[in-house]
Amino acid sequence: MNWESLIYDFITYVIFAYSVTLLIFYLLIAIYSTGDARRYMHKNSFTDYKTLVSSPHVPSISILAPAYNEGATIIENVRSLLSVYYSNLEVVIINDGSKDDTLQKLIDAYDLEKMDFFVRQQVPSKDVRGVYKSRNPVFRKLVVVDKVNGGKADALNVGVNIASNNYIVCIDVDCVLEQDALLKLVKPFIEETEVRVIATGGVIRIANSCLIEHGKLLKVRLPLQYLPRMQVLEYIRAFLLGRMAWSRLNGLLLISGAFGAFDKDIVIKCGGYYHNTVGEDMELVVRMRRYLEERNIPYKVAFIPDPLCWTEAPASYKILARQRNRWSRGTIETLQMHKKMFFNPRYGVLGMLSYPYWFFFEMCAPAVEFIGFVALLVMSFFGMINWGTFVLFLFFIISFGYTYSAFAVLMEVLTYNQYKRRTDVMKLLLTGLTEPFLFHPFVVWHGVKGYIDLIRKKKSWGEMTRQGFGQPPA
């Protein structure tokens, strides 16, 4: 056996072992998630949310919604948040030093006045320029904070300092919430009696092409454009299968920054959002979990499969590239900060399973795939490729991917069935067929570019221009 075959064997076996382990994980995730989703659906069918929503005994919640240059849509967005059904609610809009007229529009529309306000410095944040409230009792739930620009994490920290309630719901200001979303999201906190629930996440759905009027979702439609439609499938897989399974194992590392609820007390004890990462949502959950693990306090990060929040997904390759680049950097930064937990039995499921899974199959995946691709090119140049093995192996992986996607679509149909038309389901499945050839390579490439940007110490979020609801697709 010469060195060439040694290299060949090494690469072949490593990639094969990696793929098989990943496939086994996916299989287990798919199987494990179904039981929990089924149990949740049965249990949830008994709850009459309408009768509970007006109860004064439900816990009070503060919604924290950072806004940066949202002048075009801010009034509509705030109206949508204020119209959510929940009795004990405070809506805190944090204007993160917008350069446009976001603040002025809010002042005019909601009859706001600047108040003398003592900001409790419970977690570090940049200076607050002013706190505004309305004298109009209709808008008594609304608090608008104007602050020096400091990024999303900093804006959320200001929100934590301002919030007057024990549970905080962090949300992207342009998200559209289901009417009973808050009650469903807060339920796990007060339903659990054995352990402390520190955070809850719900399913995020893609709102592109949906009919939305006055901040309310009127009709669910499958996105007309390719990229958002592809992301519908991606989100169904991630939320309905992945997060349900990890939540059942109590190994969930990520609550989406677009919509998640947190126990404010633990957030403050952990020091709030960390400014120096672009993956502040994941980093906070990991830090909260680590804090409780290190103190041996029983806890849980919950996840519910209800579609609670609708958001606009990137519809252009440029914006999607920025998003995936940022997600890649955020994951690496978070895992790097908490590397102490890697295969550390002290952290239980978190250290022995969740962290290693994220390390190998979320963080390293773009690198492994990219290296595999480069190796393929080099080896084919030197005539070292066994094309028979390669083609069969490729088909094997692709066919598994299709199975996983088909299973995710079936789960969606069996549970919430948002896309009711048979043609929509077919379109979704057919879009999935293109994933290995178009969407996936694009996402992998921008994940790799995220690595490069991280090495170059790039810290920016990248502008996430949104098309806006009700706008025709470009």
Place this chain on the structure above:
Amino acid sequence: MNGTLLYFQSTFKTSFEEYITPELLLNGVLLFTSITLSLVLFTYIYLGLKKKKFLVKDRIRKNLELWISHVILEEDDEEVIRIPSKFIKIFRNPLARQYAIDNLIINKKAFSGMVASNIRNLYQHLGFRKDSLRKLKSRTWYVQAKGIQELSMMDQNDQLIRVYRLTNSKNELVRTEAQTAIIQWAGFNGLRFLDVVSYAISEWQQVQLLVQLKNFTPQDMPKLERWLSSKNSTVIIFALKLVEVYQQFGIRRKVEECLLHQKEPVRRQAINTLLKIGDETSAEILIRAYNDEDYANKISILRALAVFANETHFPFLVAELSNSDDHIKLEAARALGAIGGVGVLDQKAAVQPEPYALIAKHIKAELLL
């Protein structure tokens, strides 16, 4: 097929092929492709069945709704309900029966008085009670819970003893539905399950029970004191909430005893309850408890002091103004503001403007709102 396999076999030249044979990979591809196609087929069969179910439901709805509303609204309570022959056939279908039960439950929630009574009669006359009783006997937790829910919504009070036994079931959903049913049937008297429940009553369930109790005229709760001494801390918390909501001033001393309970959530609820039923003497008791309390309870005590502290408590609150924690500072200032101590805040601000000048302004702005 054999030709393809031979091709792949001839190209495998390394040790890899010893373990991962082309047959294995090809079989894997075929397996996953078959599973994918089966999943897609199943998805479409399911969608088809769902559509069929919807159409059946729609047909039943059209047939039933008019008749049900007529029977509910027009028929006399005592009059014998005649079932049209076409419905006898329809109700042989379990889907139709369940749909009709669900429909009656929705209507029952919306109506009261004679109409509600007619809905109950209709439920019994159509033999749906038997369906609910069958569900009650089921060993599947969600079916059993569904049976309890149906019987409770349809006022089948004769099942009270059977369902009462389930108020301490090991299954959470069965337990909570049974507790809800007992309240539905017996109102405040149904709270007797608090005597026996050994499992925790979640805060969520407590909210549901309180919402449900609002439908009944408040009654004496002679066992309240006993519940406040329960071994189950969640029973104590719920009893404290009952004291708070129904203003049971007579057992204030017992509530004050709960301030010394070993469990922090009990003490916190006791503080919140005292906030609603306490008097000027409660301020002293809370201040005595303050130093031994955790952070969250300290905040709760300061909020309670905003309600019943007086000038004699200024020194305590002024001392807390100097606490290193901003939240405690602000709550102490809020309490001072609420009991007429704005002047004290101004004095503090004059001596030490940073941060007290802003705190004083904040409190004044809040008082103006």
